[in-house]
Amino acid sequence: MRTVTSVLVLTLTLGAGLTACSGNSPSAPSTSTSTTLRLALSADPAPLDPDTYYEAEGLQITTAAYQGLLTYKPDSAEITGLLAKSWKVSSDGKTYTFALRTDVKFSDGTAFDAAAMKASFERRVALAGGPAYTLAEVESTDAPDPATFVVRLKRPVAPFLDYLASPYGPVAVSPAAAKAHATGDDHGAGWLGAHTAGTGPYQLSSVVKTTRYVLTANPHYWGVKPRFAEVDFAVVPDFSTQSIELQGGQLDMVLHGLNTRDYAAIKQNPGFQVRYLPTLFKTQLWVNPDSAVFGPLAARQALRDSLDTVALTKQIYGDRATASTEVYPEGMLPKGAAPDMWQANPQALTTLSGNKGKSVTIGYYGDNSLQQLANMLQIQLQQAGLTATVRPYGPAQVFALPAEPKQRPDILVAAMNPDAAHVDTWMSIYQATKAPVNFLGCSVPAADKLADAARVTVDRAESQELYTKAAREYQNSLCWINIADVRDTIAAKAGLTGWRHQMPWVFTVDLAALEPTS
Template identity: 35%
Template sequence: MSLLDACGAGSSSPATAGGGTTAVLNMPFLEDMQVPDPDIMYEGEGVQVMHAVYDGLAQYKPGTNEPVPLLAESWEISTDQLTYTFKLRPNVKFHDGTIADAASWVAGFKRRAAINQGPAYMVAGIKEAVAKDPTTLVVHLKTPNNAFLHYLACPWHPFAVSPTAVRKHAVGGDLAQKWLQTHDAGTGAYTIKEFVPGNYYLLEKFPGYWGGDVAYDQIRITITPSVSTQELQLQQGQFDVITKGLPIPDVLKYQKNPDYEVPVTLGGTGNAIWINPNKPMFADRKLRQALVQAIDRTPVVQTSYGGLVPVQKGFWIDKLFPPNLDPISDTFDTAPLQALVAKLPDKNVDLAWGADGGAPVQQMAELVQTQLAAVGLNVTVRQLPTAQVFDLANQPQAKRPDLFIDWLGGDALHLDTVLRIMLRTGAKPLNLFSFTYPELDKLMDEAILQPTTDKMNAMYVEATKFVMDQAIFVPLCSQPFPIIARNYLTGIVQDSDLPEVIYADKIGRKLS
């Protein structure tokens, strides 16, 4: 055991945090993140940085799918659901010292729409945003949208972005995109001090933070692609917390070790086997349906997650949709698929798994490979780095896998964001296989117009029946998000939608 490990900490431990030294929270990322531009960043890796540096109008109440105020103190919705009036917290400062008033939000909505990257759909339905006064923001929608508050609460929500910083650092009308590749213009508890792609990101606490002082002076995030290296550095005291990617057997061991806290939270995402209907083998809907029927989900889930989570009972994740409205069966039958496979001239299958899912998803892929081999398919398994996953929609079909195992979920705890970003015709970057179903597009567009939850859910039941009939994916389970933290950390609050994100301003440390 190292000296740092013996005293229970690393650079941010009670042994080194006092006496005027800088308290640093150290944590790893498995991969480099996209640029930290709040209107471009649209991956899982990196959301931790965005939420330490930027704030939104709302967020989810921890553990629920209920939007609650953040930079908005409250809101009112008109009876026709077309007008949202937000009362803003007064005197919230951007990191450049200017005030985050209603006018800054108007400019921020326009910036996200103009940049028009992945998260731009969240503001596409805004007809007009008006600063009625410095603390009153009025948003008029083009059409009713019962998902709009969820857009504002989700991890990739519109963020408060300093229009002063955007104007100051804009080059050739780029809305400061180049500058925001290594800087920030937020209101969060931390500001970007150093951003070195491929190496590390250093965040420094913002003394003017509206939420008050925070326990850690800095957060250092080091790019560490090897999970085993992450664990070794955690044990040696070089990291204080690991938030994703750990093998489940290791998680179970840490749960028995008093030196660590191991919260396990279910978020708004799960795991699924996605089927590419544009590849020759799976263009046959009957074969897709037979594949869905042939997968024995129970050993895939229980083995990969070590009993941390059960097999999914509903077609969608529980936080997204009531499971009693979309039940699925645990029974399976390989005979129909085996009969169809016997007639196939080519039995080769390219199965990929997303690197961001870590060891559990890799194991899922290998278990599915074994099950499909038993019915006569020759399945090759490969890993897809996150950057390649997000580029699949731009690649020719020949470069896309036949099957893909990774997440099932949306941007928010509302079913619209699953359908709209993963299944809508022409959606990028997450409609990975270029699904094109006009009937489904129509159903999702009608669902968000509904004035009551019951009417909305009735539309989603119809959409669910359609997706099931098309055999687009095999739902597996809600994804557990275990976090491994040294036991001197306190106040760990995980995002309800994406629990790998911990609220940086809430984290404290035990002093001894």
């Protein structure tokens, strides 16, 4: 399923034609060893330059190779230091001072310091890719000494630390590598589409486009050395094939995409394990406010009230999800701040009797779980007298919807996640009137105003209260009907241990923490 991270297909595509960066054969992976971990990608990722890459399918590669100043503690929305040991924020919320680690090198062997971090910030702004929004309010940066990095903002930005902790936040990129491999004024983006130059535990050592991506341990890594010296990603678009290859021994892990029956079968086999990892995925129905049937608020209310989210979640996801109870994924607002529960009423759709015979389109974007939900909704609407058609939307189609109102379905079934564990990265990407991924064009001006005020409010409690008020306004529009909170679900060989996961990340696990299968 596509996520907010793949949102803006506005991402730069420099280096899209790159092929192998070494002569590795595209043959099938070799037999598993204690030093090689074999995974799969379901699609060929966009160029992997971290300052333009803004997708989900290659996130496991970029997060293994690059690091930023901050990160999240495992399975938590709590921010902790990474390349920064500590930080201070001025009382006006506009100046951030970071004390940096002094024992870090890039994978090319050059030293990481404040000047390198300053150059990395400047590179991101210059490339102006999708993730550049994280630095849009930066006025200046400074490196007064090698271990101190200072960022000054034009105005307060409530989620700024979360931007820095996000998997799409600014990371350290070797200035020497970017300069050495620059073509014209591309800042090395062409080369970095298929190579890496970060401070993470791995480096990208081989790319065979559409076939294979290989990571090898970074010999200059400052942290604990990874137990797997090599991570081999085969491009396997069909998830059924991935399941077969896992169970047949060609893969050690499948990161996502299997259906509920597959996971249940794998769990029954003692040679394998299924891990459920907290993340921020939310399955929703997006309702078109210009729909001939669901345009009236009362119609959207009837649609919502008719849904038994507990039953739907159990049938579609099994143990992989829980029925949604809050407006946003857990942890983005204080628990209970914006509850979202109702008593299901199967008869609620009878209020739409005046629309009998009218046609509605149910679009879905994502894996077969979303298709299954769309099909179940189709049956329910047909029983209410509507003529309902289910239609799949591919990435290009769905992300064009904000600019193409005539192509919008009446209802869109999708599962999305934010860029970071801050509620602003949900509101400003999906719900604001001018949000880049407000697929069906819903506008809630009162909520937009509250969210805008929250974003520049320095006091955390006051800012959170404004965000909560905005949440309730967006909720009351019934343009977004929550169904389930979905976990990252990973199927793997039994015995593989050391599982560690950052909650906002999707389809990823900390590769450096994994211990080989016994």
